[in-house]
Amino acid sequence: MFINRSYKRLFVVISLFAAISLSPIQKSDYEKLTDRDRILLAISYYEVSIKYKNLKKDELAKSYLNEAKKIEADVEKYIKGELSIPPKTINIDWNSIFKEEASEDASSDDSKKNESNGVSSKNDEGVKKKLNALALLLLTMWR
DSSP, X not given: OHHHHHHHHHHHHHHHHHHHHHSOOOHHHHHSSOHHHHHHHHHHHHHHHHHHHHTTOHHHHHHHHHHHXXXXXXXXXXXXXXXXXXXXXXXXXXXXXXXXXXXXXXXXXXXXXXXXXXXXXXXXXXHHHHHHHXXXXXXXXXX
């Protein structure tokens, strides 16, 4: 009886994992992608559908083809080369980066000056204390 329960639990866990991992991507997830990524995802689904078709698994092939067309309606045109995949672009706002860097440099220069003034005065005090201690030690040794 205990063994049956553990097998049932194991079966439930495995089936939930399989259902989650094999389920297609949600529409809200691929709408957030860039055009290039969305097209490449659709092409991947299309290629998987072709592989399932070659394996004579027509239902799976049809479902992946439908998913590919849902993601990108013109996926077949991209596969055939009639449409080109947009190039990958990276947009960097250099002005804001340089403004932030300039303000950080100015503030770090000021803080370094303050630190160096504080450090030098602390070093002077430390040297004086060491010299006084050394002088007292020498005086006690001579007596």
